Amino acid sequence: MSTVDYAKLRFQDPQQRSRAAQRLEDSRSMARGAGATGAQVTEARSRYDNGQINISDSQWRAEWLPGRYAVDPDSGVLMPPESWRRKRALQKAAAAAGDAPRTVSPLPHPQLTEEQKAHIRERTLSPTPYNAAGVAIRPFLTQGSVAERVSIFEKCPAELRQRGASTELQDKMRQPAIAAWRAQNEVKDKAQTYGRERDGRSSTESPPASSPKSPPRRTANARPANKSALIPKFHFPYGRPESRDKVEAQLQRIQQAFNSYPGGQVPKDKFAAIAKACELPLYWKVPLFLAAGGEKTGHVTAAAFLDFWKRLLATSHDQASRFVRVLTAGQRTHLVPEDLVPLVQDVVETHPGLNFLKEAIEFHSRYVHTVIARIFYCVNRSWSGRITVAELRRSNLLKTIQLLEQEEDINQITDYFSYEHFYVIYCKFWELDKDHDLLIDKSDVARHNDHAVSSRIIDRIFSGAVTRGSARKQEKMTYMEFVWFLLSEEDKKHPTAIEYWFRCMDLDGDGYLSMYELEYFYEEQLQRMEALGIEALPFEDCLCWMLDMVQPETPGKIALSDLKQCQMSNIFFDTFFNLEKYLEHDQRDPFALQRDGEPGQTMSDWDRFAAEEYELLVAEEGAAEQDPELVVVEETQ
Template sequence: MTLQVYSAMSSMSPLLNVIPVTSPERTPPKSPCPSPRRPNNQFLSKIPEYLNDVPRPLGDSPDEAAVLRVGIEQPLEEFDTPKSSKISKSRLNRITFLDAPDTYEHPVALSFSEDSGTVEDEIPKAMNTGIKPFYVRNGGLMPSPKLDSFLLRLKSEFASITEFVGPLGPNTFKRVARLCSLPSFVGCSLFEAVEKFTGDAVVTFESFEKFYRAMAAENNDLPSKLMYILTTSIHGRPQKTLKMGDFFPLFTHVIRLHPCFSFLHGFVESINSFARVSEVLAFFTISGRSTISIPQLRASTFCADLLKLDDETINSEDVDMLSYIQFYVIRAAFEKDMSMYFTLMYDDLLNYDNGGFNGELIRRYIQQFGSKGITITDFAVLMFAHHEKDHPSSVRFWFRLCDLDDDGYLTFEDLYPLYRDIHFKMVLQYKNFTPISAGDYLLKAADCIKPIDNIMTMRISCGDIIKSGKAEEFFDYFVHAWNAHALEATDDRRSWEEPQSKWRVFCEDKYAFLQEEDQQCRSSANPAPKLDDDGVTAKDGDEMVSLDVIETLRSYGFFGVST
């Protein structure tokens, strides 16, 4: 029942103040449930009083369409929504704001068409310029309009290529790779990836478009696209990691087609061996394992080296990934001591580098490969780890070999047998060498990593060696006898050295030495013909100068079989 209560001052006022009052017995009880917390959002704070859970098609009224464009056509403070408009919570959640493509200046709001009900991109006309777009690491994905326009331009290029070249093949895809902002030598792998991804016998623009749209939907930078292409071209479907053997087709293609490797054309065995050694060193330097992930590929210089190869005037020495100098040095050292089965055994490795290697470490390394010995790829890893001990992969390599009990720490029990082997070789080789006790020797080596008071309680982890920055000096005490003697002879061996790759310096110096030795051998191996008393060319026999390592490589087929 509603009562009309008149004010006492009504007679003094020209206006009558009527206050409607609800009867106390009819007052509705308060709800026991507290009201839900309103979201802390400027847009949602204007809407809750008009919400209704009655479902109906979105965009029925002009008022609702205006609500969906809040923040686009006018500021939120100036917008006034009629109370008759009702929007459900479920439909309100569909109002989302997306990241803007790189061609737009502001975020893009999705508006729903009243006629067709489809989602359309609407470019903001007047938004607050103080709001910055979201930062996407490694760049965002290509937006659909930009991808469509790119493929439309590429379609005309496909038509011109097929018109002048004919049917598309692995070699003609070099131009397509350049148009896609990829290294040109990835073209062969790109062709095979499209062929295996679509399963078509003939690669057309339609099949390439299908593959490229699938790749662009998941990958946004060169390392991720390169992994997508290489894994698809070999395994038939994209994978998240590269495995040993995935680089081999790419490296073989580069060696066969790049002008700086033209002297190897026709020598199939040398090309394959070159590609295998380069692939193993790439995996060892990038990840140190038999797999490579996308973050590891981004952190390496692999993609930059591939882009360098687009310059046809570049030399192989400028590309660390495919350096012919390091391959030449590795193969020359390997085939000098290899057995008849083209492998190196335990005794062969002990004699390498004048017998300076620690016998215990060589035994542990060669045990992994059984009785057949190690191949040239395994020997390449050993040589790189020996001459580049500061590399993180080399540190982990030598740490696992030095950890004799495999407990994850280097202790006195691990290093004492290594000390005995190195110390014995130094005493035999250098007559003036003064023997050093095991305690003093191990303490001096451990001081390179961290101070240790008692050698019996020493525990050194792989992380300690990497953090110290003196991995090369530490491992030289236990890996190679002649390097250990050089540390004992000089107080600070690094004071005069330049901060550059020692592996590269070693390869360049060794390559220059082998080249000079090769020239001397050529001049001495081809003297003027000698005639005997009968006028017949005499056989040189023991009088001929013995061939050096370069001629030995030729006798073992270093230059392969010409095809």
């Protein structure tokens, strides 16, 4: 009798013999078959694989199992000791409570296929490798996700062993996710085939569409060799460079312009042709002549100028950057007032609208300083005393200089260069400067417009809030500073004027006009109105009026941006420090105020004031010529 038959006999009738007899018989049989244990186990395994033994129909004894398993007496299923003890505890608890014992059905177990049995047989016969910790290494089921391990188990073991488990897993990791269910270009090919069939053409007759090569996959650590080739340059602080052909054509024109003069030497008064060859405005000619080194020798040669122009083209590519480079001779990247003197002096000497001023040399410097002060007032928005390339691009200075060449009447160019505006500014200063030293003090400024400006705002002007230089220490104001004062006083809607008076009224310098600061300046206005017998508006009512007009973003204080957005900033400032204009606004038609604040108005407050004052000054000069005694009487008074 074999061991397997003996085991079946034991399981079929376990109650016929006692437990002690069974143990004795087991020990005898094990002693008799100790030498043939391996062959018997192999034979039993083969009979189990061939289906000759049905273990599920037998009843195992608990004594035959290792210590880590237990047999459920109800179902005969192998269970871990923890689960078995838990089930026995539940049954005992139910019996104590008087409930009927509940039976637990065994879990369903799928039948193994022939391929799975062959796979288990091969894995059993092959030696199992172990690592250093003594744990068995199972390469088929230790890598990948649960889905990958299931797919590996379902594949044919023989085919899997030929390829190797590690190679299969590596191939799966390399392939894209879409390759698991659909090849690349498969959708495109099927769509093309479907379209050909709808057109009545068979897919077999048409040539097969060759799938294009997929683009190379870029690894995560790959970086472009040249970053500038992928990201083109987009920031050009000095302009976008011109093409080489255009530069070469320009250099040829310059060479031809120099060849038209004897010896290739061009003097200062003939340099307009060179400026035109460089495609520059006419009144760049003198700064261009000086930048090329013509001041030392009185002329410029072709070689010297071409060398200078090539260096300029290498760094400056637009008109604004070239203007700064020419006027500073390449020394700075910004303009100071002294850099504009040669250009404005050339306008005085050569512009047809200023021919009458050529002989009055004493007025040349006054006109030049007036124009420069107006340029910095409008262009230098940063209040730094230096005009940068960015500020120059945002202004209309270069267009105005180009317009000088086309307009013969310089008074038509009201921006910067108008002689009438210069005449009004200089006459106003001349009236205040009694000693004619080109410096005025607080008392002189107080006499402006018949003491219209309050003394408290004058003190703030001379405190250094809007002035700079050595004259401020002496509590004096220079002529160029007076130009800024007059422009701000007569046109309080200009952005620079708003900043000018905001600096003066901001006593604590916190960037806001608080209520106490407004009350400080309005107190003097109340005193002056009471002295004149005018019914004054209380400060509380005036404050409500101003806040409703300005509508500040932060309640209780007014910022600079609030005044710039307000269209009636002139009324706001005149209310606090210019009594005459405050009364004029109070008595004026409100619809006229609304029309003046419309953006369609071309003439500014300064242009309107300068035109009226110039007519008055001309009328006074005409009356003085007709009656000289009137002038003598006024001077004696």
